[in-house]
Amino acid sequence: MAIKARETITIIKERDVNATWRFYRIASSSSTPSQPTEAQGKAYVNNQTVPSGWSISEPAYDGTSTNSLYTCDLTSFTDGEVSWSAVSKASSYEAAKQAYNEAQNAKKTATNFMSADSTGIMVADMRSGSQQTPSNPSGRNVLIDNDSVDIRRGCDILASFGENVVIGQPEGWHQRINSDETVFAYGSTVYTYLTPGKILSENIEVNGSYYLGAYSLRVAGDGKLVIGRRK
Structure with a gap:
């Protein structure tokens, strides 16, 4: 009597994180800018084309702006896909802006009364x-x-x-x-x-x-x- 056997092999393709970048954008404090698109993310991974309105370098607070600094992280994977994080305000920039405004108020008080x-x-x-x-x-x-x-x-x-x-x-x-x-x-x-x-x-x-x-x-x-x- 003949015995037949069957074997199944399952192949799973796993992906890993390839690299992560942080992008910066100064915009109105009352209106959060839109997240860059997937196509813009792949364009940066492949050609280092920075999405319009965004910067790869963190700007310093100039002491005059009333806007906020927003950040968004781009992650590329080993399978060629990309993902953007949610857009959020940079807390360090907000702290610098608050410290500057408080210093200006203190300076104004000193100038007005001392x-x-x-x-x-x-x-x-x-x-x-x-x-x-x-x-x-x-x-x-x-x-x-x-x-x-x-x-x-x-x-x-x-x-x-x-x-x-x-x-x-x-x-x-x-x-x-x-x-x-x-x-x-x-x-x-x-x-x-x-x-x-x-x-x-x-x-x-x-x-x-x-x-x-x-x-x-x-x-x-x-x-x-x-x-x-x-x-």
Whole structure:
């Protein structure tokens, strides 16, 4: 008796990735560009013909563009076929654009409200475009130097805060306060002078008690000023 046998051989052709390229395109941030076609992909694989509107080199952010950078990857396979990835925004470009815009906003704020020269740093409202400097201010401003913070009108100091606190203009009525004394004066003329244990007011010196009508003014033993009714 004859025996017949049959054998089947299945041949499977597998494909592998041959190469991958990334393409770049700058376009409107509100409209994603179309994906290149399969024919354009094969044209690049065979002849290095870059699809229209796309670039094989990543462009740097130029500091002025409001558009976005898009990317699309082309993959070629060993069987001659190609495939394009979805078009997406480049996160690094978006980050660079955001950083630039924030830096520009910070620069604008500094230009509008801050100025500096050898006198110190001045804070003032310069949004009108006035070219003010700490040495040549034209309005109200705050000057910061190495020993005080001054509130000014132009170059006139209205109040100064440092080791000495001065409220008012030194050539007019003003008050000067520091750790040792409090002085009320007009120019260089002192009208009231207070220091621990002593008061001098318009040539009236108080070391103990001073009486004015039904009221008393005295310096207590701990240096405190006590004002009350006369006993």
